[in-house]
Amino acid sequence: MKFQGVKLSGTGAYAPEKVVTNDDLAKIVDTSDEWIQTRTGIRERHIAAEGENTSDLAVEAAREALEDANIAAQDLELIIVATLTPDKPFANTGSLVQAKLDNTKAMAFSVEAGCTGFVYIYEIAAGMIASGLYKNALIVGAEKLSSVANWEDRTTCVLFGDGAGAAVLTATAGEENGYLGSNMGSDGNYSDILHIPGGGTSLPITVENYHEGHQFLQMKGQEVFKLAVNAMANSAKSVLEEAGLTVDDIDIVIPHQANVRIINAVGKKIGVPEDKVYINVDRYGNTSAATIPIALRELVEAGRVQKGTKILMVAFGGGLTWGASLIEC
Ligand code: COA
Numbered sequence: 001m002k003f004q005g006v007k008l009s010g011t012g013a014y015a016p017e018k019v020v021t022n023d024d025l026a027k028i029v030d031t032s033d034e035w036i037q038t039r040t041g042i043r044e045r046h047i048a049a050e051g052e053n054t055s056d057l058a059v060e061a062a063r064e065a066l067e068d069a070n071i072a073a074q075d076l077e078l079i080i081v082a083t084l085t086p087d088k089p090f091a092n093t094g095s096l097v098q099a100k101l102d103n104t105k106a107m108a109f110s111v112e113a114g115c116t117g118f119v120y121i122y123e124i125a126a127g128m129i130a131s132g133l134y135k136n137a138l139i140v141g142a143e144k145l146s147s148v149a150n151w152e153d154r155t156t157c158v159l160f161g162d163g164a165g166a167a168v169l170t171a172t173a174g175e176e177n178g179y180l181g182s183n184m185g186s187d188g189n190y191s192d193i194l195h196i197p198g199g200g201t202s203l204p205i206t207v208e209n210y211h212e213g214h215q216f217l218q219m220k221g222q223e224v225f226k227l228a229v230n231a232m233a234n235s236a237k238s239v240l241e242e243a244g245l246t247v248d249d250i251d252i253v254i255p256h257q258a259n260v261r262i263i264n265a266v267g268k269k270i271g272v273p274e275d276k277v278y279i280n281v282d283r284y285g286n287t288s289a290a291t292i293p294i295a296l297r298e299l300v301e302a303g304r305v306q307k308g309t310k311i312l313m314v315a316f317g318g319g320l321t322w323g324a325s326l327i328e329c
Pocket of ligand 1: 158
């Protein structure tokens with residue numbers, strides 16, 4: 001094994017065709033466009049069609065990323081999908097994506113780290129490439145959160161959306177390295193403030209408890225809000241400090257897109273000017289592991305990502321999990 005550099009070679013994103021506005025939601029739960037926009041910044045979200053699964057969203061994003069990277073699916077040696085909404089509890093969504101891409105040689109698996117999923121799998125793939133074990137990796141954050149949202153609970157269902165974003169990471173030939181540093185963390189003591197309590201071994205869904213709704217995503221909104229702001233800000237500050245950089249050295253910050261108030265509070269705490277902070281939660285809602293790679297793709301398409309552009313990605317999610325990473329494109 002020989003240590004090698006890592007670079008971001010391609011990006012892709014996909015959102016299902018159907019768009020659901022806040023006014024549409026106001027027809028099914030007691031809410032309003034005004035409440036949702038003021039408290040969250042969300043205007044609309046994409047919702048997958050029936051039969052359109054997480055792996056289908058992932059594959060659309062993956063194909064775009066592979067084309068962007070000019071790499072054939074067959075050449076991938078590593079495929080990692082981050083999701084909290086797998087097609088099925090088992091087999092893993094990474095392998096399902098691999099099959100749909102007609103790849104027959106990659107190691108493939110999925111990671112459950114909630115909304116931090118994409119920065120976690122970026123770290124995993126970058127580390128596996130840097131170690132010299134792999135050269136071409138596909139990482140995908142993909143979610144069909146509409147399948148775990150309780151559409152009778154206005155406190156959660158208005159927040160989420162479906163979508164996928166992907167990136168291709170490759171080994172660099174020389175000394176060049178685009179992975180500048182990271183700061184990852186987790187605290188399982190807070191697992192019950194943002195989770196899906198039922199459907200696993202601790203609380204199987206039965207005929208008797210089905211109507212209690214344990215199969216849906218549940219959240220203590222205000223606690224999550226405070227923890228998210230602190231964890232994201234601390235993680236971002238730490239990664240900058242460890243890399244010997246300041247926010248002035250960073251071109252773009254991509255925060256996890258859960259709520260525009262969380263994003264603004266994090267931006268303020270780390271002292272980054274608003275125009276460097278990318279926001280698209282208004283158009284997608286919270287797509288969990290997919291928010292950061294969708295944003296990354298939009299930035300590439302807008303021409304804002306050039307050779308040398310430094311990006312700080314920072315996320316927070318159920319688990320609890322959090323993480324920040326710094327890349328140079
Ligand atoms: N429409 C209208 N009213 C709503 C509502 C909705 N969709 N959801 C909640 N409310 C009501 C509540 O019932 C409450 O009413 P009450 O005062 O009569 O009891 C009122 O609005 C205020 O609720 P509260 O929970 O205090 O609002 P908030 O300002 O904390 O905002 C969240 C709620 C969920 C938007 C906010 O806490 C949040 O964003 N938390 C983080 C969530 C998140 O991002 N999770 C994922 C992280 S990865």
